[in-house]
Amino acid sequence: MCGRFWNIQFPFLHSRFKTNWYSIMKPISIFNFHGMPSQIFEPLVSLSLLRIHLQRSSFCSAAAMEWRIGLNIPSANQLINAFSSYCYQRDLDKAMKALDFMQKHRIWADSVTYAELIKCCIARGAIIQGKQVHQHVFSNGYEPKTFLINTLVNMYVKFNMLDEAQALFDQMPERNVVSWTTMIAAYSNSEFSQKALEMLIQMLRDGVRPNMYTYSSVLRACKGSCNLAQVHCSIIKVGLESDVFVRSALIDIYSKWGELQAALCVFNEMVTGDLVVWNSIIGGFAQNSDGDEALNLFKRMKSFGFCADQSTLTSVLRACTSLALLELGRQVHVHVIKFDQDLVLNNALLDMYCKCGSLHDANCTFNRMVEKDVISWSTMIIGFAQNGYSRKALELFKAMRVSGTKPNYITILGVMFACSHAGLVEDGQYYFRSMKKLFGIDPGREHYGCMVDLLGRAGKLEEAMKLIHEMDCEPDAVIWRTLLGACGVHRNMDLAECAAKQILKLDPDDAGTYILLSNIYANSQRWKDVAQVRGSMRDGGIKKEPGCSWIEINKQIHAFILGDKSHPQIDEISSKLNQVIWRLKEMGYVPDTNFVLQDLEGEQSESSLLYHSEKLAIMFGMVSLPKKKTIRIRKNLRICGDCHVFAKLLAKMENRCIVIRDPIRYHHFHDGACSCGDYW
Ligand SMILES: [Zn+2]
Ligand SMILES: [Zn+2]
16 A cells, blocks of 8 residues: 555655655645645645655654654644545545555544544445554554444444454443444344344343344344244333334334234334334235235224325235235325335335236336336236236346346246246246356246246146256245146146155145145046045045135125125125026036036035136126126135136126136136136
8 A cells, every 4th residue: 555655646756856855845736636735735745755765764864854844743634634535525545545644654533534434435345445444543552432443343244244343342442332233233134143132132231221223123133933022021121112113123023923913012002103103013914914904004094194105005005915906006006106206116016016917007007117126127027927928028028138127036037937828938948047147046946946837838747857856956845736737737647646745745734736636636537546535635634725716896805705605795696607607508618527526615516616716706796897897806726627717708708807816827818718828
């Protein structure tokens, strides 16, 4: 550093010095090309001359010279002034040169200025310079203030150098709440949660009172409810339980661990309302897929006179998304317009429209967004892919690459999903094989799952099996289920048995697998095997969750379960269904009795097949909605083949769109066909 300072920045000075160093004291202005004000630069020159002198003669004579020219004290002040202005201007190079100089001459600036310089080092990621500042403020017996050491500890944390931060923290003669909180937050953010909790205990033993920032970091470090209860106790002891941020952090963490009742207790203890806390509790329920309660709380919040902000609306949109409440989501959209430029909120809106199967609205939202990030692009690509618009998804991916946005793990998943859906085996394989090279992303379990789906759909079952064996990670039940599904379509009995065994090893109570396997046997008239599978299901007490379908009418959700007659209009719905079946039968609809055996809803008679929950929900949509309006259903299980045929024919007969969202994909029924291409 020192050598560069002299040799590069002052070559002219150096050469002049060789002839007559004293003469250089006068023509100061020639150094203005360094951008230093001449009156500040003057002492620098004097000191630099001394430094050169130092290199050439003994220290004593240099000191004597310094003394003789009488620049020591005024130059120190001016040097500090110059140093400060560089620090505040965030001119790292010049500040470091000045620092080097100060170091040589045992001059120190004030702590605030150093802190400014450290902030500049953090912003630039300048680790070497940051370490130099650290050395400087501890050199020659100088004792930096606690606040300055805290800033240095924070710098190491920001550089992700936790060992250095801890070492410096350990050396501190005095530690205050900021010192402790910096370390606790560092460990918490780096997932060293145990360490963060230990630090809290040490802190309390040291007699330092934690503040809201300490607790919000500690709470984030809590892994599981046991730790959480202890930290909650400590918060009450310290008397911070009514602090808005602590309360909101407590609600967030209880929600994160799925303890919504505990979160609700903390929320209900709140005496004075606060938007932050409302947002936490609404967000908690929305994230735990309890959209109903999230929306109830949202209504309560509004009745208390609070105005929703971006965070509230994002959560409410999430709730609408999980419930597939398109109409309510549209209403929220009206509020979103107030925050038109908010990226996170727009992404939530986009996701809501995609998940509610309203691609037109999603596309409009996407096109209107001024700022788009990788999440916006990925959401739209996946939206197109899952809703059966593969070409559009792939076109959008091309546009994304042109825009310069770097795809991530999820984007590639959407692209592969689109390829798989459109039967583009080669394209899918290309992206899978080259994702690492093209985008620097290692294929994960989900990408393998997509490939298995792609190959399975194309009937390349052996290849799919081979791929599963090549996986870096252990295949999970989802991947085996994908293979099992493909085996069913392509009637490969041996592989189906193998896949089913693997699933039941990983998830022994998976009723869906038993049923899928028995269906596959039934399709090949292997009744003995069917009976055996049914028998082991019965013996194991394994029951399938009942099929349930939901439909939103006038912002109300109506649920339909097979055999459940609790809906107030069930008689009207049933008679409508009977009429429709008669009319469809005239058009050539034959209830596919194969699916009685397939029995995805848990009953085994033809009449039960006719009353599958989605059929009831569709009928309710027909009697309740205006004639041309799209009927949108959400379902907890995969749609059975009979309901699929039924919906296709009905869409044609009634000339209206029907959208069914099952746990995996969307079926857009229109004019006698489905967007899934009859593969699901
Ligand atoms: Zn069905
Ligand atoms: Zn379909």
